[in-house]
Amino acid sequence: MDKLLEIKNLTTSFRIRGQYYAAVDGVDLHINKNEIFAVVGESGCGKSAMAVSIVGLHNPVFTRISGEILLNGRDLLTLKENELNKVRGGNIGMIFQDPLSALNPLMKIGAQIEESLTYHTILTKKEKKEKALELLMDVGIVDPPRTYDSYPHELSGGMRQRVMIAIAISAKPELLIADEPTTALDVTIQAQILDLLKKLQKESQSSIIMITHDLGVVAEMADRVAVMYAGQIVEIATVHQLFQNPQHPYTRSLLSAMPNAERKTKKLHYIEGIVPPLQDMLRTGCRFSPRIPWIGDEHHEETPEYHEISPGHMVLCSCYRDFKFNS
Amino acid sequence: MPLLEVKNLKVHYPIRGGILGRIQSYVKAVDDVSFSMDSGETLGLIGESGSGKSTTGKAILGLTHITDGQIFFDGKDITNSVKKNRSPYRKSVQMIFQDVYSSLNPRKRVLDIIAEPIRNFGEKMTKAEEEKAVDELLAIVGMSPSVKIKYPFEFSGGQRQRIGLARAIALKPKLIVADEPVSALDLSIQAQVLNYLVEIQEELNLAYLFVSHDLGVVKHMCKNLAIMHNARFVEYGSSDEIYNNPTHIYTRRLITAIPDIDPEKRAENAKRRSDVADEYAAQRSNYYAEDGKVYDLKQLNPDHYVAMP
Numbered sequence: 116m117d118k119l120l121e122i123k124n125l126t127t128s129f130r131i132r133g134q135y136y137a138a139v140d141g142v143d144l145h146i147n148k149n150e151i152f153a154v155v156g157e158s159g160c161g162k163s164a165m166a167v168s169i170v171g172l173h174n175p176v177f178t179r180i181s182g183e184i185l186l187n188g189r190d191l192l193t194l195k196e197n198e199l200n201k202v203r204g205g206n207i208g209m210i211f212q213d214p215l216s217a218l219n220p221l222m223k224i225g226a227q228i229e230e231s232l233t234y235h236t237i238l239t240k241k242e243k244k245e246k247a248l249e250l251l252m253d254v255g256i257v258d259p260p261r262t263y264d265s266y267p268h269e270l271s272g273g274m275r276q277r278v279m280i281a282i283a284i285s286a287k288p289e290l291l292i293a294d295e296p297t298t299a300l301d302v303t304i305q306a307q308i309l310d311l312l313k314k315l316q317k318e319s320q321s322s323i324i325m326i327t328h329d330l331g332v333v334a335e336m337a338d339r340v341a342v343m344y345a346g347q348i349v350e351i352a353t354v355h356q357l358f359q360n361p362q363h364p365y366t367r368s369l370l371s372a373m374p375n376a377e378r379k380t381k382k383l384h385y386i387e388g389i390v391p392p393l394q395d396m397l398r399t400g401c402r403f404s405p406r407i408p409w410i411g412d413e414h415h416e417e418t419p420e421y422h423e424i425s426p427g428h429m430v431l432c433s434c435y436r437d438f439k440f441n442s
Numbered sequence: 443m444p445l446l447e448v449k450n451l452k453v454h455y456p457i458r459g460g461i462l463g464r465i466q467s468y469v470k471a472v473d474d475v476s477f478s479m480d481s482g483e484t485l486g487l488i489g490e491s492g493s494g495k496s497t498t499g500k501a502i503l504g505l506t507h508i509t510d511g512q513i514f515f516d517g518k519d520i521t522n523s524v525k526k527n528r529s530p531y532r533k534s535v536q537m538i539f540q541d542v543y544s545s546l547n548p549r550k551r552v553l554d555i556i557a558e559p560i561r562n563f564g565e566k567m568t569k570a571e572e573e574k575a576v577d578e579l580l581a582i583v584g585m586s587p588s589v590k591i592k593y594p595f596e597f598s599g600g601q602r603q604r605i606g607l608a609r610a611i612a613l614k615p616k617l618i619v620a621d622e623p624v625s626a627l628d629l630s631i632q633a634q635v636l637n638y639l640v641e642i643q644e645e646l647n648l649a650y651l652f653v654s655h656d657l658g659v660v661k662h663m664c665k666n667l668a669i670m671h672n673a674r675f676v677e678y679g680s681s682d683e684i685y686n687n688p689t690h691i692y693t694r695r696l697i698t699a700i701p702d703i704d705p706e707k708r709a710e711n712a713k714r715r716s717d718v719a720d721e722y723a724a725q726r727s728n729y730y731a732e733d734g735k736v737y738d739l740k741q742l743n744p745d746h747y748v749a750m751p
Contacts, residue, residue, distance in 0.1 A: 331701030374662030
């Protein structure tokens with residue numbers, strides 16, 4: 116399969132009190148053409164930091180990025196700001212969690228969609244309006260002319276997210292990055308937005324990076340999944356491999372923490388401790404080991420490596436072999 | 443005798459307009475809702491944002507005014523005394539909030555936060571007794587006594603929610619209104635807080651009114667549940683009944699919308715979802731009155747009520 120995006124040894128560090136700490140720590144992954152790739156993990160695991168690094172939306176004063184991000188073979192990290200501006204919105208579209216703060220409250224919806232078209236296409240004013248109305252139609256807005264003339268505050272949360280998607284796909288990007296696109300929405304609206312994203316992806320044969328903490332969303336949407344913990348990918352697999360045969364202790368803990376009707380007992384499994392803050396993160400050995408203290412040191416590797424479970428299914432550190440839940 | 447009985451509760455907010463600021467009409471946040479709870483029971487209140495579920499919880503606590511209806515607690519009509527500061531009812535009903543960052547006073551130590559209800563309502567205690575009581579409460583939520591002298595900012599979200607829980611149980615209440623207590627927490631922390639909630643319930647024979655939009659969590663926690671839409675109940679009964687035999691179109695829409703964690707069932711779920719969506723579009727008029735109002739509840743069987751014409 117053709118690779119659309121390849122990330123090699125990506126490290127994104129943020130400065131805290133004069134010191135740099137890696138929020139994304141040596142991540143390697145690739146995204147194929149025409150696939151939905153999910154990145155899942157709790158808050159503070161580095162999944163958003165990774166997304167922001169791809170499009171270069173970080174604050175350069177406090178951030179250091181190293182490694183390679185190859186989009187169709189071109190390294191995005193070496194691009195100049197004006198070249199990067201063509202990529203942002205052009206080759207890569209982005210959808211954020213909170214559409215109300217991502218949209219400009221003082222601009223009408225139509226103008227915001229046309230703004231993106233101005234940067235990435237050479238259409239006349241009239242054509243742009245037609246295109247904007249067409250886009251609103253594509254994302255399932257019932258009355259496009261009316262929405263075109265509305266301000267963001269006049270729309271419901273679901274409608275705003277549809278508008279965000281319309282802006283993100285306006286220049287027909289090859290890659291869409293969706294950072295928790297449905298977290299702020301009700302379940303019924305969430306289902307509609309997920310269906311819409313899936314439909315648009317199929318039609319345009321593009322790829323989506325879906326960042327989420329919701330395993331249900333992953334199971335419904337993704338083709339392949341990466342599980343992130345403390346800045347590293349601890350497990351990467353196809354969605355079927357991951358849910359049928361989860362290997363890494365972190366993945367298994369997350370799955371068993373989900374409230375589930377089939378479980379007989381009232382007790383849910385939870386992970387001891389918390390995701391460590393950046394400054395206190397363990398930088399050597401298995402980073403998940405402090406949260407499974409009953410698994411002895413001899414089961415972890417000193418410098419964890421990826422182990423292949425089956426083709427395309429990789430797990431970090433050898434502790435998955437002997438991992439058991441402590442009851 | 444039920445612990446809490448709510449009869450025809452209405453909360454309407456006036457909309458004022460015109461130059462004289464006269465009342466033009468009302469927003470009906472809660473419109474004619476009735477339910478009852480036994481002690482030790484968990485009732486789940488589910489709905490989308492704006493459905494009136496939080497307002498229902500607030501009305502029971504006296505945090506918002508009641509337009510009409512009655513609330514009975516332990517058999518006594520307390521509708522008029524809900525808002526009175528020193529009423530004994532206030533001791534028996536407590537609340538846990540969704541936002542753990544704004545529900546703890548940032549300038550108070552954990553000791554003062556947890557002891558505050560005791561100082562206001564509880565028996566007179568010496569400093570040493572108070573500290574001992576706080577230690578015991580902290581132990582119940584699995585925290586060490588040493589955290590007493592710390593401030594809220596020193597804790598993670600899950601720990602804060604446990605401090606909120608310790609404060610809520612300080613007066614040995616009979617009912618706790620939990621308004622989205624875990625929706626701001628990460629999955630693994632959410633599991634821990636839910637475990638504590640269950641444990642404490644068994645120990646103290648507490649009743650929870652569990653307000654949530656997360657059907658997975660509600661299914662795990664609640665024996666009975668009520669589904670709210672447009673300020674009214676659309677379905678009310680035991681969880682098993684409602685999950686296995688959802689009758690109102692809105693309930694079915696809600697249940698089919700939950701993402702399944704089995705990727706093998708993806709196509710099946712999508713099919714079911716679009717079927718329900720079609721049905722919703724086609725048969726909406728069978729389930730809602732002309733003005734969009736939800737009908738009154740009708741009994742299907744002893745454990746199951748549905749809003750039908």
